[in-house]
Amino acid sequence: MPTPDVKAPEVRAPEVRAPEVKTSDVKAPSETKAPETKVSELRGREIPTQPPIPRTGPTKIDELLELAGVRAQLVGLLSRVAVDLRPPPGQMNPADQATIDRILAQSLRRETVYGAIRDAFRPQVDRPSLETTAAWLRTPIARKIVALETAASDPGTDQKVADYAASLKASPPPARRLELLQRLDWVTGANETSVDLVAAIARGLSSAVSAAGPPESRLRPGQIGDRAAQVRARANETLREVRTMSMLYTYQALQDEELAEYVRFSGTDAGRWYNTAMRKALVGALGRAVEQTATELVRAVPLERWARAAMPAPHPVK
Numbered sequence: 679m680p681t682p683d684v685k686a687p688e689v690r691a692p693e694v695r696a697p698e699v700k701t702s703d704v705k706a707p708s709e710t711k712a713p714e715t716k717v718s719e720l721r722g723r724e725i726p727t728q729p730p731i732p733r734t735g736p737t738k739i740d741e742l743l744e745l746a747g748v749r750a751q752l753v754g755l756l757s758r759v760a761v762d763l764r765p766p767p768g769q770m771n772p773a774d775q776a777t778i779d780r781i782l783a784q785s786l787r788r789e790t791v792y793g794a795i796r797d798a799f800r801p802q803v804d805r806p807s808l809e810t811t812a813a814w815l816r817t818p819i820a821r822k823i824v825a826l827e828t829a830a831s832d833p834g835t836d837q838k839v840a841d842y843a844a845s846l847k848a849s850p851p852p853a854r855r856l857e858l859l860q861r862l863d864w865v866t867g868a869n870e871t872s873v874d875l876v877a878a879i880a881r882g883l884s885s886a887v888s889a890a891g892p893p894e895s896r897l898r899p900g901q902i903g904d905r906a907a908q909v910r911a912r913a914n915e916t917l918r919e920v921r922t923m924s925m926l927y928t929y930q931a932l933q934d935e936e937l938a939e940y941v942r943f944s945g946t947d948a949g950r951w952y953n954t955a956m957r958k959a960l961v962g963a964l965g966r967a968v969e970q971t972a973t974e975l976v977r978a979v980p981l982e983r984w985a986r987a988a989m990p991a992p993h994p995v996k
Contacts, residue, residue: 679867810947
């Protein structure tokens with residue numbers, strides 16, 4: 679599945695300003711090691727045709743997720759989440775900042791989150807669909823696509839995407855290209871995955887921050903759900919253009935025929951199964967990881983210190 683773009687709006691605790699998720703892009707998985715193709719070589723040139731990976735027996739879940747790029751693309755996703763949870767430079771005192779950095783490093787470990795995704799994916803396994811998906815992911819065209827998605831998931835590509843988007847003003851993409859990308863977005867549910875991730879992050883932060891506040895100002899589960907739904911609605915309006923630009927950049931090395939093949943497979947029963955199962959697993963695992971991380975953050979650095987650090991310095995008396 680295409681890597682989701684997640685712009686998470688800030689979440690506030692009742693009466694107290696809490697750690698917030700900023701609106702930087704967060705790319706979530708489709709996700710694997712780019713098979714035998716160096717990520718640094720993917721931009722600006724054609725990717726050489728890669729031989730199919732032979733099947734050696736029943737496909738294990740870890741093998742499927744590796745073929746799809748999940749583990750490799752978690753690096754960029756978790757890096758962006760950590761940046762979003764970290765306060766701006768200079769806002770916290772050095773001791774609190776060191777504590778925050780330590781918690782983020784421990785709580786957002788790739789292997790831990792990957793394990794949670796795998797465990798959430800396992801109950802949804804449909805063996806015929808899994809084998810069909812794995813067979814497609816072993817083909818040269820799928821390996822090329824996963825390599826491109828892995829390259830684009832790196833946080834270092836953010837400025838490149840912005841520069842590429844600016845270049846399109848002088849040289850807009852053909853209508854056929856836009857149509858294919860819109861069909862890919864629709865059939866994979868990529869935009870829906872992005873906004874679901876935004877809502878999951880908002881829900882996790884709200885839950886952790888509310889639980890750390892005084893009893894009289896804590897939110898009820900229904901209120902937390904309402905806030906997450908509002909965040910999701912706003913994200914649904916703002917992420918579509920971001921999604922289109924990201925996909926134009928990610929798949930620029932693909933020919934239209936290759937992109938059409940991606941659309942075709944994604945619309946099959948196996949393609950729809952994989953994208954739906956991965957969406958549920960990813961959204962659930964990331965939401966829980968953010969809530970657990972935020973809980974650790976506000977336990978180690980109380981909300982009052984976050985609030986004081988965020989307050990502007992008083993003006994000197996003249």
